[in-house]
Amino acid sequence: MPKEKLLEGSIQKEIVNKKFSKEVGSEAKELNLTINLKITALIYKEDDLIKMAENEKVGSKPGFVLDQRRKNVRLTDIRNDKKGNTVAQAHITSFFLPEIDTLRIASSLKGKTYSEVDNIIKDVPNLGGLEIINDITLPFIKDRIPYKDNNISIQVVPR
Numbered sequence: 001m002p003k004e005k006l007l008e009g010s011i012q013k014e015i016v017n018k019k020f021s022k023e024v025g026s027e028a029k030e031l032n033l034t035i036n037l038k039i040t041a042l043i044y045k046e047d048d049l050i051k052m053a054e055n056e057k058v059g060s061k062p063g064f065v066l067d068q069r070r071k072n073v074r075l076t077d078i079r080n081d082k083k084g085n086t087v088a089q090a091h092i093t094s095f096f097l098p099e100i101d102t103l104r105i106a107s108s109l110k111g112k113t114y115s116e117v118d119n120i121i122k123d124v125p126n127l128g129g130l131e132i133i134n135d136i137t138l139p140f141i142k143d144r145i146p147y148k149d150n151n152i153s154i155q156v157v158p159r
Helices: 046-055 102-109 114-122
Strands: 004-006 012-020 033-040 043-045 064-080 086-098
Touching: 043 046, 046 064, 046 086, 102 114
Parallel strands: none
Antiparallel strands: 004 043, 012 033, 064 086
16 A cells, blocks of 8 residues: 655644533533534655656666665645645655676676685675575585576665
8 A cells, every 4th residue: 555644734623513512601510512523634645756756757876776665755845825735845865776787696606605706796886795695505515606596596785
């Protein structure tokens, strides 16, 4: 489900009907009030704002791609214009990851020792480091990357 947020300061309340249990001027030990309220508020979907920003085709630095998992949306300067429309300033923060051909790298790593992998990874542009997680250890193939491509998984993660 899309992430919906309440637009700060947009809540409006209107008393539609109110009824007291006793008339004004009469004596009573108890007084009950029944009230009907009409409450309205504006909501927005962060995804809609992000899509609008993406349509503007703001470029990224060559060699990097947008990290789809990490985005931040913040609205400021919320006000009503002369026509009664609500206007706000949207601040969208995007994060980028290095664009890495993981299939090509996996192919170049197969069967290599961990120290050989370190040397290969050092030559990959925009890559800050690596972590090797070995799920299967065989006593006769120690500290070595698997020989089959489909047994190698590479994930690019932010710091």
